[in-house]
Amino acid sequence: MELLAGKLVAPSIEKAKSLLWPFQLVTWLKLAMLSIFMGGMSFNTNFRSFNPQNSPINVADIIANYWGLIIAMIIIIALWGILFSFLRAVFQFCFLDSIAAKNVQILGYFKKNIKKGTSLFLLDFIANMIIANLIDL
Amino acid sequence: MNLFREICYYSRTHKSSIVKNTLFLIVLRNALISDILMRSAIIFLISIALFYSSVKAFIINFDNLSLDLFNIPYIILSVVFIVMLTIITRIILWTFTIYYMYAAHKTAWESVQKVISLCLRQWKETIIFLLINLGLGIAIGIATALAVIVLLLALVLAGAILFGIGFLIYKLSAVLFIPLMIIGIILLVILIAALIIGSLMISVPATTFFGYYQMDFMKSLIKKQVKTGSKPL
Numbered sequence: 167m168e169l170l171a172g173k174l175v176a177p178s179i180e181k182a183k184s185l186l187w188p189f190q191l192v193t194w195l196k197l198a199m200l201s202i203f204m205g206g207m208s209f210n211t212n213f214r215s216f217n218p219q220n221s222p223i224n225v226a227d228i229i230a231n232y233w234g235l236i237i238a239m240i241i242i243i244a245l246w247g248i249l250f251s252f253l254r255a256v257f258q259f260c261f262l263d264s265i266a267a268k269n270v271q272i273l274g275y276f277k278k279n280i281k282k283g284t285s286l287f288l289l290d291f292i293a294n295m296i297i298a299n300l301i302d303l
Numbered sequence: 304m305n306l307f308r309e310i311c312y313y314s315r316t317h318k319s320s321i322v323k324n325t326l327f328l329i330v331l332r333n334a335l336i337s338d339i340l341m342r343s344a345i346i347f348l349i350s351i352a353l354f355y356s357s358v359k360a361f362i363i364n365f366d367n368l369s370l371d372l373f374n375i376p377y378i379i380l381s382v383v384f385i386v387m388l389t390i391i392t393r394i395i396l397w398t399f400t401i402y403y404m405y406a407a408h409k410t411a412w413e414s415v416q417k418v419i420s421l422c423l424r425q426w427k428e429t430i431i432f433l434l435i436n437l438g439l440g441i442a443i444g445i446a447t448a449l450a451v452i453v454l455l456l457a458l459v460l461a462g463a464i465l466f467g468i469g470f471l472i473y474k475l476s477a478v479l480f481i482p483l484m485i486i487g488i489i490l491l492v493i494l495i496a497a498l499i500i501g502s503l504m505i506s507v508p509a510t511t512f513f514g515y516y517q518m519d520f521m522k523s524l525i526k527k528q529v530k531t532g533s534k535p536l
Contacts, residue, residue, distance in 0.1 A: 170523045171432035175439075178516035186508055198503035201510050258397075262405045265514045282404055282411075286396070289411040293392050297385070 185268050196270040203250075203257035248291075255290065256283030394433070395419065402521035421524055428527075432520050436513075443509045450505045458494050458501075465490055 186194065228236075259279035264270040395418060396411075403414040403421075422429040469483055 169431055170428055170527065171435050171520060174516055174519045174523065175435065178512055178519055181515045181519075182508060182512040185511060194504050194507050195500075197507045197511060198500065201503060201506060204510070258401055259405060261510075261514060262402075262518060265511060266518070285411040286401060286404065289400075289415065290396055293396065297389055297392065 193270050200261045252287045255287035451502050454501045
């Protein structure tokens with residue numbers, strides 16, 4: 167039986183080599199920039215519930231005094247996370263376009279991939295919400 | 304409309320027994336979709352069942368918590384289950400679906416459904432692919448980490464030499480402390496930027512390789528599926 171997974175390792179190394187060698191600083195820097203958005207900056211939508219009355223610190227007082235600031239911070243963090251999740255989804259496709267065309271661009275493929283990225287982002291967001299709710303149950 | 308397309312497709316490819324094959328494949332398709340929905344529902348219900356007793360005990364005895372209230376092996380099992388669910392979701396979305404979306408130009412939801420059925424049908428290929436991915440990921444991860452450590456050591460050494468030179472200049476000549484401090488801060492920022500950019504560039508070959516590998520695997524899987532003619536894409 168022919169196994170695809172094993173057969174594809176060597177051709178993939180060759181393709182990566184042909185894109186990255188001879189060394190071109192601009193190409194490497196662009197790929198490094200794309201990888202910033204593609205990895206690491208994930209968003210965890212897990213806001214844990216708590217009971218202010220039973221907490222040793224008087225959380226109710228803190229919330230009463232700084233509620234505006236707390237809400238603003240939560241909104242900013244949530245929006246920041248959502249924005250990066252969205253960018254991560256779109257840049258994944260930008261990266262694939264870049265390596266497939268062997269023409270690395272950071273923003274060149276952005277517009278083209280907004281629809282696909284949005285679709286992936288929404289599905290990932292829903293999946294994260296379901297898992298977060300399971301953890302909070 | 305999809306049903307009509309499928310009937311046309313199978314009518315073309317299975318001329319010997321059109322009706323039998325068409326009906327069989329429609330049933331298979333519906334069964335697979337129901338299967339995905341059923342599996343999701345089962346996972347959801349099991350999760351609720353797993354956590355229900357622990358959460359109930361936690362809420363009722365919130366003021367007087369002790370470990371005796373909880374069934375620890377049960378909680379560990381539940382955590383393992385949730386972690387597995389998270390890993391499976393991440394793999395389906397970020398290792399398969401994204402490449403299927405790219406190759407087949409479909410939406411994420413359509414792609415997830417297709418990817419699950421594709422992976423279930425070609426489960427041997429999928430498992431071997433995941434194992435190779437894991438093995439290569441560990442090997443490349445270790446190599447990348449070592450390279451980043453070497454870079455970090457080189458930059459620390461460069462920083463130490465620069466600091467030594469600055470310190471000597473300050474001690475041996477009448478240069479003011481504040482300008483030296485400003486130059487030091489600028490050099491520190493440059494070294495930190497070099498570390499960040501260097502670390503990112505070290506990971507570029509691995510990212511590129513995995514991009515090609517995962518994309519080629521998904522394309523080959525789709526081609527193989529089309530060749531066997533079991534379902535149109």
